[in-house]
Amino acid sequence: MPQATQAMLATHPQRESAAFNMQALTACIEACFECAQVCTSCADACLGEQEHLMHLVRCIRLNLDCADICTATGRVVTRLTQADPAVLRAQLQACVAACQACGDECEMHAREMNMEHCRICAESCRRCEQACQQLLGGMNA
């Protein structure tokens, strides 16, 4: 995806009007789509953890929320044409909140239950949270 995402932005007719640093924007788009995929996968892996399933209910729920929110955020930040800063900012903040909650929960299961898929998912949530924060930081500047 990295190459395609970047190539699309480089050929976009409205790239000059974008409010963002292109490198930070590329990183945020990639992180949102990656996190949406990884959270969908973690929810499904948790659902397949037969004897541990009861302990993973909150994890599944937060994975599903985070996947939906990252999907919406990834689409919104992908669009450069006639962007609305207030909408971008609010959706990026929602993505930060979802990635924090899901990352915390997954980190706990990685640490306490040695769940490997939760460890990988927590890392993906952290990357996405930071990429959104960086874009938000650039907007306020």
Add this chain to the structure above:
Amino acid sequence: MPQATQAMLATHPQRESAAFNMQALTACIEACFECAQVCTSCADACLGEQEHLMHLVRCIRLNLDCADICTATGRVVTRLTQADPAVLRAQLQACVAACQACGDECEMHAREMNMEHCRICAESCRRCEQACQQLLGGMNA
């Protein structure tokens, strides 16, 4: 949808733990799904407005953002099991921002260009914005 949404909530095993007034929650879920559908339809109707298309670019873009954000919000508020208040609040606020921006743009096209689909879409955005605000008001209380 109203009956099915309400019937699902009434039979949900975790309905007692919900942080929300059930009537306000039902209204918000319905408004989010309706607004997602109507904004998808308005983007497509604008795209079919041959001679006016050039003036509707910002409207299409905001319709697409609003459809994506309402879809994610509708899914997140539908879930009662192990909800995270910070995630709910941030996503509801993003939905308010998207509905305001899209509602304002559509209202302008309804008034100035007599676009009927934009008028109906603006009403749907206002309903969704208010339903989200009402849920947020209940959370802060």
Add this chain to the structure above:
Amino acid sequence: MPQATQAMLATHPQRESAAFNMQALTACIEACFECAQVCTSCADACLGEQEHLMHLVRCIRLNLDCADICTATGRVVTRLTQADPAVLRAQLQACVAACQACGDECEMHAREMNMEHCRICAESCRRCEQACQQLLGGMNA
């Protein structure tokens, strides 16, 4: 939603070019969005069924698939401008398959485990399956 969906179609600039009977199209759009919401709700209700959770894993998985497929289908059939019949037909067929699989699974839990949310969800899947079949029937004619 019924009124808004119908009103949007009635004011769409490309409504004459639509390959569909408008009443069947309205019913299909509504059924897809309703089923997406109800399946999201059923997955979450199953996730909250503490002692029965182990028996509902397949139900949750099919609910999640059906919600995603109905969301995509509802968006695709909402669009009238420059529709591609092969894409419409294939996506409607996928929606029929998803609603059948999910409807069968939910019906079984309604019957054998007396799960009320599964009973309501099965009805929503059946409505959506039939609405998609009716649209497909009109296309082949």
Add this chain to the structure above:
Amino acid sequence: MPQATQAMLATHPQRESAAFNMQALTACIEACFECAQVCTSCADACLGEQEHLMHLVRCIRLNLDCADICTATGRVVTRLTQADPAVLRAQLQACVAACQACGDECEMHAREMNMEHCRICAESCRRCEQACQQLLGGMNA
């Protein structure tokens, strides 16, 4: 994304039960998420092509369909727990149809109008179409 997608599958408790070759599955998941992102970007780039906009209406519409269908397909194929072959097959076939229609349209604009974003998008659609075909081929075997 490649590493994260692959790492998630390698730690999934139900990976033995998957009906797919893991390499083909990883490629398909990645291609679906990439194509969803690239089509969202191409729809937005077309929307920003001021003087050419009128000629890109069908391209935008097919981009939007393809983005929605690839998003749903990417989520469905990500899930290994209790998969339903009929649902998988039908959704993969819908994804093939969407990628073919969108790829053909984008290829035409790349060739005739020298649209670079359409050229990149056409390549992404071809990759996704082939990855879905390969997964389908493995299922029928």
